[in-house]
Amino acid sequence: MVAVLMLLSAAAVAAPMPSSVLWTSLLQRHVVVIDGGHASRVDYAGMRRDRSALDAYTRELSAITPAQFAQWNRTDQMAFLINAYNAFTVQLVLARWPRLSSIKDIGGLFSSPWKQDFFVLLGQRTNLDHLESMLRTGKNYADPRIHFALNCASIGCPMLRAKAYAGDRLDRQLEDAMQRFLGDRSRNHYYPSRGALRVSRIFDWYAGDFRDGPGRSVAGLLAAHAAQLSDDPKIQARIRAQRVDIQFLPYNWQLNAVGAP
Numbered sequence: 162m163v164a165v166l167m168l169l170s171a172a173a174v175a176a177p178m179p180s181s182v183l184w185t186s187l188l189q190r191h192v193v194v195i196d197g198g199h200a201s202r203v204d205y206a207g208m209r210r211d212r213s214a215l216d217a218y219t220r221e222l223s224a225i226t227p228a229q230f231a232q233w234n235r236t237d238q239m240a241f242l243i244n245a246y247n248a249f250t251v252q253l254v255l256a257r258w259p260r261l262s263s264i265k266d267i268g269g270l271f272s273s274p275w276k277q278d279f280f281v282l283l284g285q286r287t288n289l290d291h292l293e294s295m296l297r298t299g300k301n302y303a304d305p306r307i308h309f310a311l312n313c314a315s316i317g318c319p320m321l322r323a324k325a326y327a328g329d330r331l332d333r334q335l336e337d338a339m340q341r342f343l344g345d346r347s348r349n350h351y352y353p354s355r356g357a358l359r360v361s362r363i364f365d366w367y368a369g370d371f372r373d374g375p376g377r378s379v380a381g382l383l384a385a386h387a388a389q390l391s392d393d394p395k396i397q398a399r400i401r402a403q404r405v406d407i408q409f410l411p412y413n414w415q416l417n418a419v420g421a422p
Contacts, residue, residue: 178225178233178237178240178241178328179218179221179222179224179225179241180221181240181244181325181326181327183214183217183218183221184218184244184248184325185323185324185325186214187208187211187214187215187218188321188322188323188324188325189323189324190204190207190211191203191204191205191207191208191211192204192321192322192323193419194320194323196345196347198341199320199341199342199344199345200316200320200345200347201320201321201322201323201417202417202418202419202420202421203251203314203321203417203418203419204418204419205251205254205255205258205259205416205418205419206259206419208251208255209255209258215248215251215252215255216252218248219245219248219249219252219280222241222244222245222248222249222282223280223281223282225241225283226283226284227283227284230283233328234328235301235302236328236329236331236332237328238299238301238302238328239296239302239304239307239326239328239331240325240326240327240328240331241328242292242295242296243296243307243310243311243326244325244326245282245292246289246292246293246296246311246312247310247311247312247321249279249280249282249289249292250264250289250312250313250314251314252279252280253267253274253277253279253289253314254267254314254416256279258418261416262415262416263315263414263415263416264313264314264315264414264416265414273290274289275288275289275290275293275313276288276289276290277289293311296311297367297370304335305367305370305371306335306336306338306339307335308363308367308370309335309338309339309341309342310322310326310334310335310338312417314416314417315412315413315414315415315416315417316413316414316415316416316417316421317348317361317362317412317413317414318417319338319341319342319363320338320341320342321417322334322338339386340386340389342361343383343386343389343390344389344390348360348361348410349361349389349390350390350391351390351391351393351396351400351405352408355406355408356405356406357405357406357407357408358383358390358400358406358407358408359408359409359410360379360383360407360408360409360410361409361410361412362409362410362411362412364379364382364383364407364409365409379407380403380407381403383400383407384400384401384402384403385401387400387401
């Protein structure tokens with residue numbers, strides 16, 4: 162009897178991760194990749210037509226218990242949290258779409274959309290800000306590349322990929338997400354008349370996180386990826402030598418909907 166109970170207990174805990182097939186299917190149908198693969202737009206009308214499938218996926222996410230989550234390895238946990246953040250963000254937008262031009266239209270002066278407790282994850286009612294904090298501050302995670310994977314439904318954000326994140330491919334996916342974002346010259350580029358490197362404000366807001374990642378600083382990360390930031394070998398050399406001023410661009414909070422410029 163004891164052995165049977167132990168087996169049942171283990172089976173209850175060691176549940177598989179929610180299938181990413183459903184989430185990938187939604188992304189492939191309703192995410193439009195643009196700008197040579199450096200950005201994307203979301204067909205929210207299509208997502209709304211597929212709302213039942215999206216809700217089914219988020220229910221799978223919400224059904225995972227803390228005990229089950231604890232059984233997964235580091236990369237599976239991270240992939241789960243990234244997918245959850247992106248899926249619940251789409252769900253939040255759909256609650257108001259099409260009556261909004263920015264995710265910041267949700268909520269009010271004292272109620273950020275990222276602090277609204279509108280979903281259940283790992284046994285508690287919570288919000289997007291808490292989910293991001295788990296990824297940023299989790300002692301086993303510490304990978305600033307997550308900032309290129311989380312999509313906040315805005316044009317200024319790194320693109321929403323047309324495929325779910327997966328633990329067994331997470332390192333490659335995060336690296337690819339970073340490369341694509343850095344290569345987007347609308348959000349990161351050299352400004353010749355000022356002799357400055359103008360980059361996304363993400364690098365300003367989360368500068369501390371980049372001390373734990375590639376390059377050990379924002380300047381170091383940009384230096385290591387000079388080829389993504391300019392096609393000019395002389396400018397690349399200046400970026401690699403960190404002989405450029407770094408300026409932060411205004412952030413574009415316009416909704417990343419299909420049809421947005």
